Amino acid sequence: MCGIVGYVGPKSTTEVLLGGLRRLEYRGYDSAGISVVDTAGVLNTRKKAGKLDNLVAELAEHPISEAHIGIGHTRWATHGAPTDQNAHPHLGGVQHRLALIHNGIIENFAELKAELLANGAKFESETDTEVAAHLVAAEFERTGDLVAAFTKVVNRLHGAFTILVIDQDQPDVILAARRNAPLVIGLGEGENFLGSDVAAFVEHTKRAISVGQDEIVVLRAGSVQILGFDGSEKHGEEFTVDWDASAASKGGWPSFMAKEIADQPQAVADTLMGRLDSHGKVRLPELDAVGAHANGAISKVVIVACGTAAYAGEIARYAIEKWARLSVAVELAHEFRYRDPVIDAGTLVIAISQSGETMDTLMATRYAKEHGAKVLAVCNTQGATLARESDAVLYTHAGPEVA
Ligand code: GLU
Numbered sequence: 001m002c003g004i005v006g007y008v009g010p011k012s013t014t015e016v017l018l019g020g021l022r023r024l025e026y027r028g029y030d031s032a033g034i035s036v037v038d039t040a041g042v043l044n045t046r047k048k049a050g051k052l053d054n055l056v057a058e059l060a061e062h063p064i065s066e067a068h069i070g071i072g073h074t075r076w077a078t079h080g081a082p083t084d085q086n087a088h089p090h091l092g093g094v095q096h097r098l099a100l101i102h103n104g105i106i107e108n109f110a111e112l113k114a115e116l117l118a119n120g121a122k123f124e125s126e127t128d129t130e131v132a133a134h135l136v137a138a139e140f141e142r143t144g145d146l147v148a149a150f151t152k153v154v155n156r157l158h159g160a161f162t163i164l165v166i167d168q169d170q171p172d173v174i175l176a177a178r179r180n181a182p183l184v185i186g187l188g189e190g191e192n193f194l195g196s197d198v199a200a201f202v203e204h205t206k207r208a209i210s211v212g213q214d215e216i217v218v219l220r221a222g223s224v225q226i227l228g229f230d231g232s233e234k235h236g237e238e239f240t241v242d243w244d245a246s247a248a249s250k251g252g253w254p255s256f257m258a259k260e261i262a263d264q265p266q267a268v269a270d271t272l273m274g275r276l277d278s279h280g281k282v283r284l285p286e287l288d289a290v291g292a293h294a295n296g297a298i299s300k301v302v303i304v305a306c307g308t309a310a311y312a313g314e315i316a317r318y319a320i321e322k323w324a325r326l327s328v329a330v331e332l333a334h335e336f337r338y339r340d341p342v343i344d345a346g347t348l349v350i351a352i353s354q355s356g357e358t359m360d361t362l363m364a365t366r367y368a369k370e371h372g373a374k375v376l377a378v379c380n381t382q383g384a385t386l387a388r389e390s391d392a393v394l395y396t397h398a399g400p401e402v403a
Contacts, residue, residue, distance in 0.1 A: 009191020028400025029074030035099030036070030080126030081383035092137030356384020
């Protein structure tokens, strides 16, 4: 869950959006993009995988004309690899009239996507997010009321989301919604802002309102309206940001270490999202590919990992032995392949690496596969080498790790 910024007002929108995304860089990301409606009323979108500088270079090569409304996004991929195509904004509607950005996970995207495909929608990305763009656009085209269309759609989404939308047919308004993900409004004079946190706009204004759970924001240059998901009027509490832009690089925390420690409860909640059924039972369909649900297919488990990931493996050992009644060994990946470990087709090797690029863990994984074991990766980075080389992968959705 990375960065979101929105701006409506007289300033150069591209500059405000890029400045906001720079200030949100501390959250980490793998891609970035912006959409603006220019003064000729045309929606323009630029998006690039990789660092913000790639987006800046793209904008230098394909500039956007003057605009006074727009949205910007930094992505940490949860559904679909970090590519230009999967970067946000995602577009919807006739002639790609509408742009939408999203931080979080739409848990029920698969069923919504099936419904949209049956109605002839064409998808351009592998993200969960794109369903929301098509749904809002379709509903808006049907009713002609953007706020009502947006409200209806956010009520259909399960999971965690901060979503922002602009549409070239309503070029004076940004719509935003939040559930289980952060969103703050920045109040200016004749201009207004949205951000994942105040860092996104603190260089322009210190007046802010935190958006509550299940609330919608209708943001114009001269007005801010807050609604519940049920359409009721809400009143946001204004507060003053008491730190300056220089503190924003770590979101106000003294170090990334402190920030990431504080992030842990949210990281665990995000990882469990979509993996608990209505009875609170954990569901991991990813494990089918390694036969973990087939009776007797696995006779023992070897966890390979390095450093902190190996400590995490020790905790997993307690849990797996207790609940699955399988014997579990935790091996340091950098020792594993230099012994002659006893592994066979009945061995499940679980390789843990946050980045999915830890070389020793990768080498241990290759060794295990060559010796007939099935490999399950536990990894926090979509499309990482470890994920690609394993038989199955369980992604944690903990967001980027900087510390
Ligand atoms: N789930 C979305 C994606 O994978 C948004 C990820 C984010 O929070 O940046 O594109």
